[in-house]
Each structure stands twice: as C-alpha cells, then as structure tokens.
Amino acid sequence: MSDRVRHIISLSGGKDSTALAIFLRDQIPDAEYIFCDTRNELPETYEYLDRVEAYLGKPILRLVDQRRDFDHWLDIYGGYLPSSRMRWCTKHLKLQPFEKHVGDDTVVSYIAIRADEDRAGYLSTKPNITTRYPFKEDGITRADVHKILIESGLGYPSYYSWRSRSGCYFCFFQQRIEWVGLMERHKDLFEKAVSYEKTLADGKRFTWIPDLSLQELRNDGKTAEIKTEHQKRMALERGRRRKNAALVDVLDDDEAFWGMLEAYQTESPCVACK
Ligand code: SF4
Incomplete structure (x- = not known):
C-alpha cells in the first residue's frame, strides 16, 4: 500500500456520472476514470463512453472480468436471475472488479448522487475506500446536470430517447x-x-x-x-x-x-x- 491517495470517478455511461466527471475534471486533475464493464451494456453506452473519454482527454479504464461473466455467475446462482432482492449482478460484475482494481490503496471514490435524490446507493464498504458525493455537497440537481451536459457539448447518451439510464440491456430495473x-x-x-x-x-x-x-x-x-x-x-x-x-x-x-x-x-x- 502506498501513501498516495487515489481519486477515482466511476463512470456508468449515464448522464449523472458523466456530468460528475465533467464537473470534477479541472478540480481533480489526477483523477482516474473507470468503467466497470459487465459486457452486457448497450452499444449506445460504449459509443457515449468513447465520446466522454475524448472530452475528458484521459483514458477511461474499462474493468472487465474476462473469465467470470454474467453467464458464469448465473450458473453459480442456479439460474436465478438477479433482482432487486438478490442483486448478485452488481456485487460480482460492478463492485468486485472495482474493489480488485483498488486493492489496498487509499482511495476516494466520487459518486454521482444528486442533491435532489434521496438514496444511499449500493457501494463498497471496504475501509480503505472513502466515498464522496460532490453533487450533494454542492447542491447540484437534475437541472444542473442537464446544464453541465449541454454546455459541455456532450449532451446525453443516445439511448436516452427510449431508456432512462445506463446499465445492462437486460436490467431488471427497467420499466x-x-x-x-x-x-x-x-x-x-x-x-x-x-x-x-x-x-x-x-x-x-x-x-x-x-x-x-x-x-x-x-x-x-x-x-x-x-x-x-x-x-x-x-x-x-x-x-x-x-x-x-x-x-x-x-x-x-x-x-x-x-x-x-x-x-x-x-x-x-x-x-x-x-
Ligand atoms: S445494470 Fe442492472 S442488471 Fe446490470 S449489474 Fe446493474 S443492477 Fe444488475
């Protein structure tokens, strides 16, 4: 473990985390950008991430577990599809790759929960990871996120014309x-x-x-x-x-x-x- 504190901004390919990366770009020049790739994302998400990466001027590291994908875990869970009550997909496809990437380093993880949202999220509880909510700290709401995206020229991911958020194409949270x-x-x-x-x-x-x-x-x-x-x-x-x-x-x-x-x-x- 080094003494250095790593600053990590996790991107999901959605509007809020993108706006957060834009918001923090100049405040935290040494920030690392990561994307936990379940390999089940929409094509529009990958296309948007490429554009975000170009805007940020730094690579977005794609974290992928090549050996243990969704099908592997589905097998382990006896064919039980993930659900809001049994969210094994998030644990294995999002959180664990993130924690493996972080290791024992001291990390500040920046999360895009807005000031107008009332939820805690499903996050790592490792003691070396401190979570910060810059949008909550600075009172950034959905309208502000809209402004950030439009003013940056990035706009919204194209799936926004038919879907409200990023994530796996089969996400059970879909309407x-x-x-x-x-x-x-x-x-x-x-x-x-x-x-x-x-x-x-x-x-x-x-x-x-x-x-x-x-x-x-x-x-x-x-x-x-x-x-x-x-x-x-x-x-x-x-x-x-x-x-x-x-x-x-x-x-x-x-x-x-x-x-x-x-x-x-x-x-x-x-x-x-x-
Ligand atoms: S997007 Fe949905 S299905 Fe995919 S890991 Fe997250 S909660 Fe699970």
Whole structure:
C-alpha cells in the first residue's frame, strides 16, 4: 500500500456520472476514470463512453472480468436471475472488479448522487475506500446536470430517447416501456434477454419482470397496453410541467420525461449502474 491517495470517478455511461466527471475534471486533475464493464451494456453506452473519454482527454479504464461473466455467475446462482432482492449482478460484475482494481490503496471514490435524490446507493464498504458525493455537497440537481451536459457539448447518451439510464440491456430495473424500447431498437439483445427466462417443471418462473415474461410482453396486445399507459403518463407529466415554469425553462422534453420515469420507479438501481 502506498501513501498516495487515489481519486477515482466511476463512470456508468449515464448522464449523472458523466456530468460528475465533467464537473470534477479541472478540480481533480489526477483523477482516474473507470468503467466497470459487465459486457452486457448497450452499444449506445460504449459509443457515449468513447465520446466522454475524448472530452475528458484521459483514458477511461474499462474493468472487465474476462473469465467470470454474467453467464458464469448465473450458473453459480442456479439460474436465478438477479433482482432487486438478490442483486448478485452488481456485487460480482460492478463492485468486485472495482474493489480488485483498488486493492489496498487509499482511495476516494466520487459518486454521482444528486442533491435532489434521496438514496444511499449500493457501494463498497471496504475501509480503505472513502466515498464522496460532490453533487450533494454542492447542491447540484437534475437541472444542473442537464446544464453541465449541454454546455459541455456532450449532451446525453443516445439511448436516452427510449431508456432512462445506463446499465445492462437486460436490467431488471427497467420499466416496461423500456423493455418495449429494447425490443424495437435492439431485437437481438431483446431475444437474448428472452433466452434467459425459464419455466421449471413445477411451474416456477424465472423472469426479468416479476409478474410478466418477455414472451408475454411482446404479445401485440400487451405491447399496445404498455404504450397506451406510457402515453397517459406522458400527458400527466406535460400537464405538471406546464404548471412549473422553472422546469419548463431548464429541462427539455426528453429530460423532463425521463425524470418522470425515474420518479415512477419504486426502487433505486445501484449507483454503479446508474
Ligand atoms: S445494470 Fe442492472 S442488471 Fe446490470 S449489474 Fe446493474 S443492477 Fe444488475
């Protein structure tokens, strides 16, 4: 272990961690940028990370466990798909590669939880890792993140037109409308996600969504129902925004919409996956 303190900013390929890297770029010139690659990310995420890397002017180290991928761990867990109650994916594909990279070094890890968010995250508890929340410390909200991204010229990752956050293409935190988005934009990845779902002889089902299989979701009637529900939510959100001049001024339609989607989520994805 050296005396040097390492400053690490973990990028997820999402808007908040990207904004944090931009925000801290000049404050912490010796920061290391890392990305824990599950090898199940969206193509748009990899493309965005390349652009972020060019903007930052420093490499983003991709941490990948080549030997033990998602399928390896799925096998270990007896075919049980990860879920919010059994989040083994985050532990093995995000946290452990990070901790291995850090080793016993003294590290400050910078996490992109905003001042307007109320959650702790799913983080390493190793004693040599200190966690800091610069957005919380400086009162940075979603509107500020928007400003940082637009002013930098980087903007948003392109998946933002149909999905609210980064992470694995099969992430169980996805809303149903996002699964529909995956089905329509990345048919191959949707089919791979379908192939992970199973029904055992005793009728027990392993599905990404607790009460709905992807086979059921892609049924025309169900897809139409999900889209209709989504349109209703959008109409509600537009009405709400019209009453809030501050939001109209600083957030564009997509950002407001995905903020709404975040708000509808009943559980918080891991910080590393955000
Ligand atoms: S993005 Fe979702 S599926 Fe992937 S590691 Fe994170 S919580 Fe698990």
